[in-house]
Amino acid sequence: xxxxxxxxxxxxxxxxxxxxxxxxxxxxxxxxxxxxxxxxxxxxxxxxxxxxxxxxxxxxxxxxxxxxxxxxxxxxxxxxxxxxxxxxxxxxxxxxxxxxxxxxxxxxxxxxxxxxxxxxxxxxxxxxxxxxxxxxxxxxxxxxxxxxxxxxxxxxxxxxxxxxxxxxxxxxxxxxxxxxxxxxxxxxxxxxxxxxxxxxxxxxxxxxxxxxxxxxxxxxxxxxxxxxxxxxxxxxxxxxxxxxxxxxxxxxxxxxxxxxxxxxx
Numbered sequence: 001x002x003x004x005x006x007x008x009x010x011x012x013x014x015x016x017x018x019x020x021x022x023x024x025x026x027x028x029x030x031x032x033x034x035x036x037x038x039x040x041x042x043x044x045x046x047x048x049x050x051x052x053x054x055x056x057x058x059x060x061x062x063x064x065x066x067x068x069x070x071x072x073x074x075x076x077x078x079x080x081x082x083x084x085x086x087x088x089x090x091x092x093x094x095x096x097x098x099x100x101x102x103x104x105x106x107x108x109x110x111x112x113x114x115x116x117x118x119x120x121x122x123x124x125x126x127x128x129x130x131x132x133x134x135x136x137x138x139x140x141x142x143x144x145x146x147x148x149x150x151x152x153x154x155x156x157x158x159x160x161x162x163x164x165x166x167x168x169x170x171x172x173x174x175x176x177x178x179x180x181x182x183x184x185x186x187x188x189x190x191x192x193x194x195x196x197x198x199x200x201x202x203x204x205x206x207x208x209x210x211x212x213x214x215x216x217x218x219x220x221x222x223x224x225x226x227x228x229x230x231x232x233x234x235x236x237x238x239x240x241x242x243x244x245x246x247x248x249x250x251x252x253x254x255x256x257x258x259x260x261x262x263x264x265x
Contacts, residue, residue: 006019010109014035017035018035021033021034021035041062041264042062042063042073042074042075042076043062043076043077043115043116044260044263044264045116045118045119045256045260046058046061046062046076046180046183047059047062047063047064048259048260048263048264049182049183049186049187050062050064050182050183051064052186053182053183053185053186055182058180058182058183060074061074061076061079062074062076075108076115077108077111077112077115077116078108080111080115080176080179081106081107081108081111083175083179084106084111084171084172084175085104085105085106087171087175088101088104088106088168088171088172089101089102089103089104089153090102091167091171092104098164098167100158100159100160100161100164101160101164101167101168103152103153103154103158104150104151104152104153104158104160104168105151105152105153106150106151107151110131110134110135110150110151111172113130113134114127114130114169114172114173115176117130118176119256119257119260120256120257121253121256121257122173123173124166124169124170124173125169127169127172127173128162128165128166128168128169131148131150131165131168131169132148132165135148135149135150146162147159147160147161147162148160148162148165150168187256190255190256190259191252191255191256193255194251194252194255195252197251198246198248198251198252201246203215203216203217203246204216204217204251204255206259206262208262208263208265209263212262214258214259214262216251216254216255216258217246217251218246218247218250218251218254219242219243219244219245219246219247220242220243220245220246220247221240221241221242221243221247222240222241222242222243223238223239223240223241224238224239224240224241225237225238225239226238226239
């Protein structure tokens with residue numbers, strides 16, 4: 001088994017287990033494979049919203065239409081990779097102060113977290129933090145500012161400043177719904193309906209296809225800090241007191257994730 005080959009795998013331990021099982025299976029065709037098979041949806045939030053919108057094109061992008069063995073499964077993360085890269089590079093070409101962006105070539109894995117968490121109302125700052133968490137930070141010798149290394153069209157890495165990364169995050173954050181306008185329509189519908197219900201100060205009530213009633217009703221909480229002295233030590237705690245007042249921000253921010261999780265369940 002070539003260690004270098006294994007090191008290229010995204011999940012090295014799972015892939016190693018697979019390789020070992022294949023070796024045993026090659027020795028004995030009756031060998032029982034005991035590796036769990038994980039089943040996952042293709043970006044389930046887009047699947048559900050494509051279904052609600054009856055958008056056949058979008059549904060095909062997330063494998064909701066019948067396919068045969070000659071057609072490979074769709075990969076929406078890879079499908080969005082080039083349009084998102086094109087938008088980033090075009091901005092770099094149009095704005096000399098951000099010329100580094102004209103060389104950006106983000107991979108599928110670089111973009112997947114941002115696309116996947118759109119349904120959780122990830123903010124522009126959240127998109128930026130995802131890149132910082134996943135990728136390598138370096139210090140520039142001249143000004144000692146921290147930069148991040150991103151893949152470039154030249155096949156190597158390019159050093160991007162945090163203000164430049166802010167702009168990349170902004171472009172990605174806005175682009176998903178522009179590329180698929182159908183998503184934008186249904187997304188805004190749920191958000192705007194929640195705003196109306198907030199003004200009426202009533203909870204959001206919805207029913208899943210199987211008839212399960214879902215009630216979303218976030219209340220404002222008041223924090224009370226308490227300090228307890230025991231055996232010469234002080235323990236500080238925060239006790240939340242719920243006030244009978246709708247938390248409008250949480251109502252608005254939670255509607256999409258709660259709808260998707262309800263449909264997932």
